[in-house]
Amino acid sequence: MARTLFDKLWDAHLVRNLSSGEDGDGGTGLIAIDRILLHERTGGIALKALEESGRDVRDPSRVFVTMDHVVDTLPGRGDRTIMPTGTDFILATREAATRAGATLFDIGDPRQGIVHVISPENAIVLPGLTLVCPDSHTCTQGALGALAWGIGSSEAEHALATGTLRVNRPKQMRVTISGDLAEGVTAKDLALYVVARLGSGGGRAHVIEYAGSTIEALPIEARMTLCNMATELAAFTAVIAPDASTAAWLEGRTYAPRGEDWQAALAAWAQLSTDADAVFDREVAIDAADVAPMVSWGTAPQQSAPLAGRVPRLAEPAADAAPTTPEAHGRALVYMDLAEDTALLGLAIDAAFIGSCTNARLPDLRAAAGILAGRKVAAGVRAICVPGSTRVKAEAEAEGLDKVFLAAGFEWREAGCSMCFFSGGESFGEEERVISTTNRNFESRQGPRTRTHLASPATVAASAIAGRIADPRKLEAL
Amino acid sequence: MEPFLTLTSIAAPLIRDNVDTDAIIPSREMKSVSKRGLSAGLFAGWRYTDVDARVPNPEFVLNRPEYAGARILLGGANFGSGSSREHAVWALAEYGFRAVIAAGFSPIFRGNCIRNGVLPIVLDPRPFNEPGHQIEIDLPAQEIRAAGQTWPFDIDEEAKLMLTEGLDPIALTLLDGPMIDAHESADRQSRPWAWSVLSQGEPA
Numbered sequence: 001m002a003r004t005l006f007d008k009l010w011d012a013h014l015v016r017n018l019s020s021g022e023d024g025d026g027g028t029g030l031i032a033i034d035r036i037l038l039h040e041r042t043g044g045i046a047l048k049a050l051e052e053s054g055r056d057v058r059d060p061s062r063v064f065v066t067m068d069h070v071v072d073t074l075p076g077r078g079d080r081t082i083m084p085t086g087t088d089f090i091l092a093t094r095e096a097a098t099r100a101g102a103t104l105f106d107i108g109d110p111r112q113g114i115v116h117v118i119s120p121e122n123a124i125v126l127p128g129l130t131l132v133c134p135d136s137h138t139c140t141q142g143a144l145g146a147l148a149w150g151i152g153s154s155e156a157e158h159a160l161a162t163g164t165l166r167v168n169r170p171k172q173m174r175v176t177i178s179g180d181l182a183e184g185v186t187a188k189d190l191a192l193y194v195v196a197r198l199g200s201g202g203g204r205a206h207v208i209e210y211a212g213s214t215i216e217a218l219p220i221e222a223r224m225t226l227c228n229m230a231t232e233l234a235a236f237t238a239v240i241a242p243d244a245s246t247a248a249w250l251e252g253r254t255y256a257p258r259g260e261d262w263q264a265a266l267a268a269w270a271q272l273s274t275d276a277d278a279v280f281d282r283e284v285a286i287d288a289a290d291v292a293p294m295v296s297w298g299t300a301p302q303q304s305a306p307l308a309g310r311v312p313r314l315a316e317p318a319a320d321a322a323p324t325t326p327e328a329h330g331r332a333l334v335y336m337d338l339a340e341d342t343a344l345l346g347l348a349i350d351a352a353f354i355g356s357c358t359n360a361r362l363p364d365l366r367a368a369a370g371i372l373a374g375r376k377v378a379a380g381v382r383a384i385c386v387p388g389s390t391r392v393k394a395e396a397e398a399e400g401l402d403k404v405f406l407a408a409g410f411e412w413r414e415a416g417c418s419m420c421f422f423s424g425g426e427s428f429g430e431e432e433r434v435i436s437t438t439n440r441n442f443e444s445r446q447g448p449r450t451r452t453h454l455a456s457p458a459t460v461a462a463s464a465i466a467g468r469i470a471d472p473r474k475l476e477a478l
Numbered sequence: 479m480e481p482f483l484t485l486t487s488i489a490a491p492l493i494r495d496n497v498d499t500d501a502i503i504p505s506r507e508m509k510s511v512s513k514r515g516l517s518a519g520l521f522a523g524w525r526y527t528d529v530d531a532r533v534p535n536p537e538f539v540l541n542r543p544e545y546a547g548a549r550i551l552l553g554g555a556n557f558g559s560g561s562s563r564e565h566a567v568w569a570l571a572e573y574g575f576r577a578v579i580a581a582g583f584s585p586i587f588r589g590n591c592i593r594n595g596v597l598p599i600v601l602d603p604r605p606f607n608e609p610g611h612q613i614e615i616d617l618p619a620q621e622i623r624a625a626g627q628t629w630p631f632d633i634d635e636e637a638k639l640m641l642t643e644g645l646d647p648i649a650l651t652l653l654d655g656p657m658i659d660a661h662e663s664a665d666r667q668s669r670p671w672a673w674s675v676l677s678q679g680e681p682a
């Protein structure tokens with residue numbers, strides 16, 4: 001029978017069927033887990049709880065731990081954190097990871113960074129693997145052709161103890177994107193477009209396969225940006241078939257197979273695509289030409305609109321926008337202090353943030369630096385760049401990008417999640433309007449009562465220069 | 479875990495779409511490396527007018543006397559979206575909630591509920607939004623009874639088993655140890671590249 005990429009990944013990892021399912025319940029499988037990633041914010045709790053229950057980690061060689069969420073990103077950082085109890089998380093995670101014999105990318109390690117940045121760049125994730133992490137943006141890593149998804153802490157305990165998870169088989173949806181993205185349109189714009197069109201629940205309980213000529217042409221980092229936001233669709237995860245670009249990108253990285261194993265891996269990966277006549281529960285087709293640079297205006301990623309557009313009117317939604325409710329629409333307008341029909345370009349901003357597992361890889365920093373070179377951040381705007389990993393930071397510095405950011409007036413930080421979310425430490429401040437390359441614009445996501453607008457690195461850089469939301473394609477106007 | 483069979487309680491309505499886990503338990507309330515001590519931070523951003531001083535917001539549903547002691551929460555679409563933090567469920571459970579009836583759930587949140595003895599039911603919550611009404615949830619029969627009416631609901635077999643038996647999923651899976659071992663040794667043969675790399679350690 002014709003199988004999808006997901007079917008192949010599922011079948012290869014199915015230890016046994018636990019329940020067969022009926023009436024739309026896909027059943028439950030016991031699924032073997034190849035890699036487990038942990039970070040100090042939720043992973044430490046999982047390791048500690050496992051210890052307290054008197055159980056061991058089944059195979060520590062499959063477990064990788066990083067410090068990214070509560071660790072400071074200020075230069076000269078150590079175990080002390082601005083988050084009041086952050087040090088407890090760092091120490092507890094370090095101790096538990098060491099006792100368990102897991103591989104730890106600690107503060108100061110050149111491999112440290114945001115979990116979804118360091119796993120691909122070290123080839124911990126590989127096509128054909130299953131990978132889990134107690135973090136909702138684990139879907140990012142599906143871009144490499146792995147079945148990678150976010151779990152809770154108890155499930156992480158389960159995976160650590162047994163090397164498996166009991167998984168409800170998701171439904172399947174293919175999003176086929178065809179054609180060329182217009183000049184100046186990035187993967188982030190595409191990600192925001194997909195969420196605006198399908199809605200915050202638009203992928204619920206589905207695994208999404210992104211396919212089509214647009215996807216094939218996307219560089220690997222851009223694929224990660226797109227897959228990163230699958231969780232904003234409530235999807236189980238996203239996956240992209242590995243191809244020659246995937247293999248070329250992975251070759252030679254720390255945990256990539258070598259020699260004969262590399263050849264065997266290439267042969268295995270060549271099988272990892274959806275068969276021609278495989279059937280999906282749902283199919284969505286998107287024409288890349290319909291995608292423009294986007295920015296979010298509300299408090300859910302779904303509430304995004306073309307940068308050159310206006311805050312939508314509830315009464316006249318865009319033709320391709322997902323349905324919303326008057327309550328959600330009204331609440332977002334109040335929180336964001338915006339009125340319907342306000343132009344998005346020109347909204348004055350207080351801060352600009354470039355970072356996160358969505359957009360803090362080298363090509364993202366290059367795109368921003370290309371706009372910042374020879375320009376200055378507008379007076380009164382606080383601008384921060386936080387590379388996604390220590391390695392991204394080093395590579396950027398080798399190209400002199402740090403100098404460009406600093407000369408423009410950006411802060412240049414150590415790698416981590418930083419102000420992508422509010423841990424109780426640093427914040428942008430109440431009612432401050434922030435343009436950000438992150439993935440969530442929820443109420444108080446970047447600090448109590450902070451107002452977040454999601455956008456691409458280029459749009460964030462252009463807006464930082466202008467002091468208001470600006471179009472990176474119209475630099476002469478800055 | 480305490481088995482979930484039936485539950486009779488009033489229901490507290492929080493029928494908004496996309497109530498995310500940051501709203502259920504804000505990051506700043508997750509202060510310690512522990513699953514406990516989270517209930518005071520439940521919905522902190524909405525529940526208090528001054529979070530630091532814990533000054534209750536009288537408007538918020540959990541502070542209204544008519545909903546005191548509710549063990550059922552009513553939610554809108556896409557309940558529990560956002561971050562995977564299991565703290566959201568730990569906080570709800572510690573506060574006393576044992577069931578959430580919502581138009582839809584985020585998949586990670588739903589899984590976290592089941593692992594912590596909280597029953598997630600996908601149904602239109604509005605019929606149950608009647609202050610003072612006792613609502614009876616019967617998980618084995620998969621129905622809700624209230625005001626003389628009955629509503630059936632769906633739940634997958636695995637989740638039902640976990641909840642009704644109060645099972646520890648790890649213990650259950652470990653019973654399959656030999657099958658897991660067999661799967662693993664076959665996999666080491668067929669995909670050596672997936673295993674050999676694990677000993678590669680330091681950067682090349």
Ligand code: SF4
Nearest residue numbers: 137356357417420421
């Ligand atoms: S960068 Fe932001 S979204 Fe990504 S893992 Fe860190 S906190 Fe989560």
